[in-house]
Amino acid sequence: MAAYTSLKGIYPIGMVEEKTGLTSRQIRYYENMGLISPIRTQGKQRRYTEKDVIRLTRIKYLKDNGFDLKSIREKIELLEKSTKDLDLMINSGATQGRLTSLYPVSNRALLMKLLEKN
DNA sequence: CTTCTGACA
DNA sequence: TGTCAGAA
Incomplete structure (x- = not known):
C-alpha cells in the first residue's frame, strides 16, 4: 500500500494512476503513442512532473468523451x-x-x- | 513492495 | 486493455 516517495513535484507511475484515474497500462501505452514523455531515473523508472499529470488528466478527459x-x-x-x-x-x-x-x-x-x- | 518490458491462454 | 512472467 502506498509507500511512495513523491516529494518535490514528481511522481512515480503508481501515484499518477491515482491522480489521473488511468491504469499504468494506459499511461505506458500513451507514452509509446507519443502523447507523453516522462523523464526516467537511473533505474529506468518513469517520473512524472505536475505538468505531465495535468497533461494525462486532459488525455483521460478527451478519451472518456470518445476521442481517438x-x-x-x-x-x-x-x-x-x-x-x-x-x-x-x-x-x-x-x-x-x-x-x-x-x-x-x-x-x-x-x-x-x-x-x-x- | 513498486516498476519495467515483452507477450498473449 | 488486462494480466502474467522474470528481472531490477
Whole structure:
C-alpha cells in the first residue's frame, strides 16, 4: 500500500494512476503513442512532473468523451501551443494597455485568468 | 513492495 | 486493455 516517495513535484507511475484515474497500462501505452514523455531515473523508472499529470488528466478527459488518440494528440498540441504563445506575449510586455485588442475572443477568458495571477 | 518490458491462454 | 512472467 502506498509507500511512495513523491516529494518535490514528481511522481512515480503508481501515484499518477491515482491522480489521473488511468491504469499504468494506459499511461505506458500513451507514452509509446507519443502523447507523453516522462523523464526516467537511473533505474529506468518513469517520473512524472505536475505538468505531465495535468497533461494525462486532459488525455483521460478527451478519451472518456470518445476521442481517438490522433484527435487527442492534436487537441493537446493546440492547447499547449496557445498556452506557450500566451506566456510569450505576457513576458515580452506586449500586453501593456491594449490587451483586449491583441488577443482573439476565444482565448481572452483564459488570458484574463492568467493575468489575474500576476 | 513498486516498476519495467515483452507477450498473449 | 488486462494480466502474467522474470528481472531490477
